[in-house]
Amino acid sequence: MEQAEIGLIGLGVMGSNLALNIAEKGNRIAVFNRSPEATRKFFAEAGDLQKNIIPCETLEEFVAAIRPPRPIIIMIKAGDPVDQQMELLKPYLADNDIMIDAGNANFRDTMRRFENLKDSGLTFIGMGVSGGEEGARHGPSIMVGGTEESWKRVEKVLTSISAKFHNEPCVAWLGENGAGHFVKTIHNGIEYADMQMIAEIYGILRDGLKLSAPEIGQVFGKWNSGRLNSYLIEISEKVLTATDPISGKPMVDVIVDQAGQKGTGKWSVIEAQNMGVAATAIEAAVAGRILSSQKAEREAAEKILGLPQTTAMPATDGLSFLEDLENALLAAKVAAYAQGFAVMAAASKEYGWSLPMPTIAKIWREGCIIRSQFLDEITSAFTKDPDVANLIVTPAFAKLVNDTDASLRRVVSTAVMSGLSVPALSSALAYFDAYRRGRGTANLIQAQRDFFGAHGFDRVDGVDKHHGPWGSGLADFA
Numbered sequence: 001m002e003q004a005e006i007g008l009i010g011l012g013v014m015g016s017n018l019a020l021n022i023a024e025k026g027n028r029i030a031v032f033n034r035s036p037e038a039t040r041k042f043f044a045e046a047g048d049l050q051k052n053i054i055p056c057e058t059l060e061e062f063v064a065a066i067r068p069p070r071p072i073i074i075m076i077k078a079g080d081p082v083d084q085q086m087e088l089l090k091p092y093l094a095d096n097d098i099m100i101d102a103g104n105a106n107f108r109d110t111m112r113r114f115e116n117l118k119d120s121g122l123t124f125i126g127m128g129v130s131g132g133e134e135g136a137r138h139g140p141s142i143m144v145g146g147t148e149e150s151w152k153r154v155e156k157v158l159t160s161i162s163a164k165f166h167n168e169p170c171v172a173w174l175g176e177n178g179a180g181h182f183v184k185t186i187h188n189g190i191e192y193a194d195m196q197m198i199a200e201i202y203g204i205l206r207d208g209l210k211l212s213a214p215e216i217g218q219v220f221g222k223w224n225s226g227r228l229n230s231y232l233i234e235i236s237e238k239v240l241t242a243t244d245p246i247s248g249k250p251m252v253d254v255i256v257d258q259a260g261q262k263g264t265g266k267w268s269v270i271e272a273q274n275m276g277v278a279a280t281a282i283e284a285a286v287a288g289r290i291l292s293s294q295k296a297e298r299e300a301a302e303k304i305l306g307l308p309q310t311t312a313m314p315a316t317d318g319l320s321f322l323e324d325l326e327n328a329l330l331a332a333k334v335a336a337y338a339q340g341f342a343v344m345a346a347a348s349k350e351y352g353w354s355l356p357m358p359t360i361a362k363i364w365r366e367g368c369i370i371r372s373q374f375l376d377e378i379t380s381a382f383t384k385d386p387d388v389a390n391l392i393v394t395p396a397f398a399k400l401v402n403d404t405d406a407s408l409r410r411v412v413s414t415a416v417m418s419g420l421s422v423p424a425l426s427s428a429l430a431y432f433d434a435y436r437r438g439r440g441t442a443n444l445i446q447a448q449r450d451f452f453g454a455h456g457f458d459r460v461d462g463v464d465k466h467h468g469p470w471g472s473g474l475a476d477f478a
């Protein structure tokens with residue numbers, strides 16, 4: 001039997017769809033899953049694509065079915081399972097075979113796996129894949145990390161299966177070792193912020209303006225034809241206009257308000273903080289999910305404290321307030337993306353990756369969960385100035401911020417006065433307000449630090465005196 005060009009382990013949601021995508025693009029693929037029933041079911045349902053698929057029930061059979069040097073995609077639960085699977089696979093592999101971890105790995109695990117395989121003769125690629133079930137099946141965005149040589153060996157097949165934006169493939173080699181998984185992690189951090197901001201706007205429409213779910217869906221549907229055009233707004237409309245077949249109510253109204261999370265948002269925040277980058281919108285989104293999960297505590301607190309004592313939602317001309325909400329969401333998105341890209345710029349220096357910002361924006365324009373028209377604008381901004389300190393000071397985004405931040409300010413203050421929690425929107429506003437102010441208030445913090453800990457400070461006039469006259473001789477002003 002003709003050998004496969006590539007193998008894939010893990011026929012769950014992502015792996016099975018990725019395998020069908022690979023087979024559909026004319027690549028012969030061998031597949032394996034820990035539980036063989038999944039392999040049998042997958043093959044039985046593969047239809048015409050069966051001709052390009054070799055289903056295998058043992059690792060030995062699986063490896064033998066692939067033409068060396070073998071590229072093998074591992075698309076399974078992230079974390080320890082990947083280490084276990086790699087250990088089980090290794091004895092069957094030969095020099096130059098490539099193990100490609102395509103799950104949502106923590107880039108630190110990816111770096112460790114690279115280190116462990118160094119000098120083993122085997123090659124490793126850490127690859128972020130975004131697009132969910134549908135993207136995996138018809139074209140995901142793919143973020144590759146590893147040696148350039150190993151990328152060259154998988155470039156053709158990955159290009160064939162990736163999403164295309166105006167014929168440009170949404171796949172790229174982003175740098176050595178953990179680069180691909182780092183970029184995927186930040187993609188997800190931005191995804192968290194985007195989703196939290198949309199949910200906050202939904203909250204204002206639902207609890208402030210008292211619109212029904214289908215009415216809110218229509219608002220999002222309208223916005224999807226404007227500058228907010230994006231996959232997340234598109235699916236929000238679909239979700240909000242769906243009806244629960246059991247109760248006949250809007251589907252979203254019967255879903256418990258507790259959001260899950262698997263780690264990538266948290267890792268984004270941890271890495272941002274480790275490198276001293278303010279990623280406040282992403283932090284707010286992760287904290288928002290944590291608070292959402294504390295449902296029993298929130299319900300108990302509502303009984304004790306009651307809902308906030310507030311002024312009613314200010315009477316606004318409905319149309320202009322809706323325009324404010326649309327602009328506010330756009331403005332807040334700028335902060336989230338600016339922060340995400342700033343984290344990647346810092347990581348690029350820290351880990352010596354030379355992450356290509358215009359390319360990252362480019363490959364996020366199609367296929368991935370945060371795909372949007374907005375990312376095309378970000379691509380243009382970074383193409384003109386790839387080394388800019390912050391997206392928000394590029395001419396296009398400075399204009400966008402100046403055109404929309406008054407709306408964001410009105411929306412945040414209205415929400416605050418109405419007792420509606422908008423942590424991501426308000427953090428975005430606070431970020432702009434802090435970032436654009438040349439003289440802030442940290443002079444007082446420096447004075448306090450010097451007072452209690454003799455930590456010293458710099459003076460605005462450059463005079464070489466680094467302690468204050470705080471008295472008691474604790475800090476030396478001499």
Ligand SMILES: NC(=O)C1=CN([C@@H]2O[C@H](COP(=O)(O)OP(=O)(O)OC[C@H]3O[C@@H](n4cnc5c(N)ncnc54)[C@H](OP(=O)(O)O)[C@@H]3O)[C@@H](O)[C@H]2O)C=CC1
Pocket residue numbers: 009010011012013014015033034035038075076077078080081082084085102103104105129130131132133262
């Ligand atoms: N779902 C999504 O939208 C996206 C998911 N990802 C990432 O892709 C990866 C796969 O996710 P997804 O397809 O959703 O997950 P699923 O839960 O659908 O599938 C999990 C797969 O992992 C396998 N698996 C679990 N534990 C082990 C183990 N110890 N050894 C070997 N195989 C194991 C399962 O095999 P078995 O059938 O035997 O249980 C199954 O094939 C994850 O890293 C996820 O974070 C990335 C992008 C999007």
Ligand SMILES: O=C(CO)[C@H](O)[C@H](O)COP(=O)(O)O
Pocket residue numbers: 104129130131132188191260261262263264265369
């Ligand atoms: O990577 C993804 C999308 O890009 C996955 O769907 C991931 O599971 C999303 O993260 P979380 O489960 O933490 O919401």
